[in-house]
Amino acid sequence: xxxxxxxxxxxxxxxxxxxxxxxxxxxxxxxxxxxxxxxxxxxxxxxxxxxxxxxxxxxxxxxxxxxxxxxxxxxxxxxxxxxxxxxxxxxxxxxxxxxxxxxxxxxxxxxxxxxxxxxxxxxxxxxxxxxxxxxxxxxxxxxxxxxxxxxxxxxxxxxxxxxxxxxxxxxxxxxxxxxxxxxxxxxxxxxxxxxx
Amino acid sequence: xxxxxxxxxxxxxxxxxxxxxxxxxxxxxxxxxxxxxxxxxxxxxxxxxxxxxxxxxxxxxxxxxxxxxxxxxxxxxxxxxxxxxxxxxxxxxxxxxxxxxxxxxxxxxxxxxxxxxxxxxxxxxxxxxxxxxxxxxxxxxxxxxxxxxxxxxxxxxxxxxxxxxxxxxxxxxxxxxxxxxxxxxxxxxxxxxxxx
Amino acid sequence: xxxxxxxxxxxxxxxxxxxxxxxxxxxxxxxxxxxxxxxxxxxxxxxxxxxxxxxxxxxxxxxxxxxxxxxxxxxxxxxxxxxxxxxxxxxxxxxxxxxxxxxxxxxxxxxxxxxxxxxxxxxxxxxxxxxxxxxxxxxxxxxxxxxxxxxxxxxxxxxxxxxxxxxxxxxxxxxxxxxxxxxxxxxxxxxxxxxx
Ligand SMILES: [K+]
Ligand SMILES: [K+]
Ligand SMILES: [K+]
Numbered sequence: 001x002x003x004x005x006x007x008x009x010x011x012x013x014x015x016x017x018x019x020x021x022x023x024x025x026x027x028x029x030x031x032x033x034x035x036x037x038x039x040x041x042x043x044x045x046x047x048x049x050x051x052x053x054x055x056x057x058x059x060x061x062x063x064x065x066x067x068x069x070x071x072x073x074x075x076x077x078x079x080x081x082x083x084x085x086x087x088x089x090x091x092x093x094x095x096x097x098x099x100x101x102x103x104x105x106x107x108x109x110x111x112x113x114x115x116x117x118x119x120x121x122x123x124x125x126x127x128x129x130x131x132x133x134x135x136x137x138x139x140x141x142x143x144x145x146x147x148x149x150x151x152x153x154x155x156x157x158x159x160x161x162x163x164x165x166x167x168x169x170x171x172x173x174x175x176x177x178x179x180x181x182x183x184x185x186x187x188x189x190x191x192x193x194x195x196x
Numbered sequence: 197x198x199x200x201x202x203x204x205x206x207x208x209x210x211x212x213x214x215x216x217x218x219x220x221x222x223x224x225x226x227x228x229x230x231x232x233x234x235x236x237x238x239x240x241x242x243x244x245x246x247x248x249x250x251x252x253x254x255x256x257x258x259x260x261x262x263x264x265x266x267x268x269x270x271x272x273x274x275x276x277x278x279x280x281x282x283x284x285x286x287x288x289x290x291x292x293x294x295x296x297x298x299x300x301x302x303x304x305x306x307x308x309x310x311x312x313x314x315x316x317x318x319x320x321x322x323x324x325x326x327x328x329x330x331x332x333x334x335x336x337x338x339x340x341x342x343x344x345x346x347x348x349x350x351x352x353x354x355x356x357x358x359x360x361x362x363x364x365x366x367x368x369x370x371x372x373x374x375x376x377x378x379x380x381x382x383x384x385x386x387x388x389x390x391x392x
Numbered sequence: 393x394x395x396x397x398x399x400x401x402x403x404x405x406x407x408x409x410x411x412x413x414x415x416x417x418x419x420x421x422x423x424x425x426x427x428x429x430x431x432x433x434x435x436x437x438x439x440x441x442x443x444x445x446x447x448x449x450x451x452x453x454x455x456x457x458x459x460x461x462x463x464x465x466x467x468x469x470x471x472x473x474x475x476x477x478x479x480x481x482x483x484x485x486x487x488x489x490x491x492x493x494x495x496x497x498x499x500x501x502x503x504x505x506x507x508x509x510x511x512x513x514x515x516x517x518x519x520x521x522x523x524x525x526x527x528x529x530x531x532x533x534x535x536x537x538x539x540x541x542x543x544x545x546x547x548x549x550x551x552x553x554x555x556x557x558x559x560x561x562x563x564x565x566x567x568x569x570x571x572x573x574x575x576x577x578x579x580x581x582x583x584x585x586x587x588x
Contacts, residue, residue: 001197012406019414019544024503027469030470077217077226109216198395211407214410307416308418310488
């Protein structure tokens, strides 16, 4: 059996990890650390009505639903980048040059979605590494599937660790979980080993 | 007795719930999802001195202590809407039309209040549903009491589930826990079932 | 042994404390409660490249890496005040006059730092209380060492509780954990008892 002391230790370790950006992995795509969105190629940002902030019925401004939000930690419902359709791109300049080993995608949990389903969540996606000089030709790093039935934050490790280092990484969404009009990205993180 | 595996499961479930906006209920009054404050009727926003942000002694601006903050998740001390006296109103346009089933009110915990007491917290309050065409005549949905000795986030379920659906809900604060000058609302949430 | 009920209780208590600004102590240096940075004396804010926010390669603005951020709760990587060298000052006007009993310093955990080390974290520091009329002459309240191997949030209690009350408190950083160019402060909190 476990003692009360054991329980306190398990709880404290879990809370420490929780406060390490939830997963305890450095995020080289974090805006506050210096990362930025370079391009979304042909993706068309979808202007949801929810973006309009108003006070006393007077519109204040359209909330920044720019792609930047995918590099920001706040993942309350609505704090996502929505693009039209089910295919979209985000080319991200990382905070430093790294050997990428994994990426994480995040969506809101089903429990916080009005109908208990998350059809606008991304499904299949691919990751590419880019050289600054030739941003159009990327190196394929991996393809994965975000699971709508699993935890909100999902981390995907590259099977073959790339030999090269990159400062530019592209997220290419290939499909979503069924929403006919748009796809929402709450947060995209890139993990890896810093260049020596 | 419980095994170590059991403890990990309990901890993980608790942390999952914690990260589901703490209570795991969709909040149709969340600003980032598209909700807004339509009116505060005759409520007079109370300009606390604490609202002034300054740097190097030079005032920068008065922090937005507008009623909008009650629809925003950040509940650090001071991030509340304060109105003069102990009676106030907030008419909220929800992010979508719903059959309301419950509301939640939030205040800071006693431990984060300078004297260990929270006299500016709301006490008795009533909830009304409104039709867009006739915003003055509301339908009474329920009356409740926020308990200053209970958890900071308290959820109140309507005894009789309303048959009608509403997109406009009014919070009417009837009394506070003793502060002679003002009452503070940190966050107001509305829960329910989305219209078919 | 412990029962399942015991485990739930321990977990719930830990999560309650976690949501009480992590440590359950009133922070009189919190900006949203009305505190502000009066001066940083001769400290030179260090413009890290990471401060530049850009979208599609176009610089938007330099992120407010002003000393104000040390009074704000968001401690994601990069949300810190960086000053040149290993010695710096921050003179803070508290949200109210108190008898100070402790201060807390916060840095990011090692796990969220690219190389697993935090050389830019503060090491030795001293705390002074000031009178509004004579801001240059302070009363020494205590000297402490932030431990780079301990928890990210560390609280330091004054050995002798000061008899006087202060509304102005100074943080004087004396050394860092080895970074040759700059030192980063993520958050500084001041705890105490409110004046009668
Ligand atoms: K986000
Ligand atoms: K709030
Ligand atoms: K901060």
